[in-house]
Amino acid sequence: MAFKKSSDVFAFEPIVEPATSVKDNKVNIPLVFTKEDGKYHGFVPGIIMRDVVEDDLEICKQKLLETIKPILKNKVSNNLPFPFFPTNEEIKKDFKSVVLIKRISIKV
DSSP states (O other): OOOSSSHHHHOTOOOOSSOOEEETTTTEEEEEEETTTTTTEEOOTSSOOOOOSSSSSHHHHHHHHHHHHHHHHHHHHOOOOOOOOOOOOHHHHHHOOOOOOEEEEEEE
């Protein structure tokens, strides 16, 4: 699992908005990649799942996308709410060793 920086409070915790990132019928989802102990960890903040861990960043990106797609499709098809997704700056403040943040958008 991705390691959090030393603070006990996430940068995006004080935000008092509905727990959704849907705007204009689209949701912008951050795919976050960190490098820990020589391996790349891929995860999506706000979505509970195991980190995708790989030696190669490209393989990690591909596997994270394959892992997250069914979860996102399930949310869309069952009209389930999306969590609040933090900004890139908030992600960089809250997680150590961020090497890449790739965002994908889906229509809901």
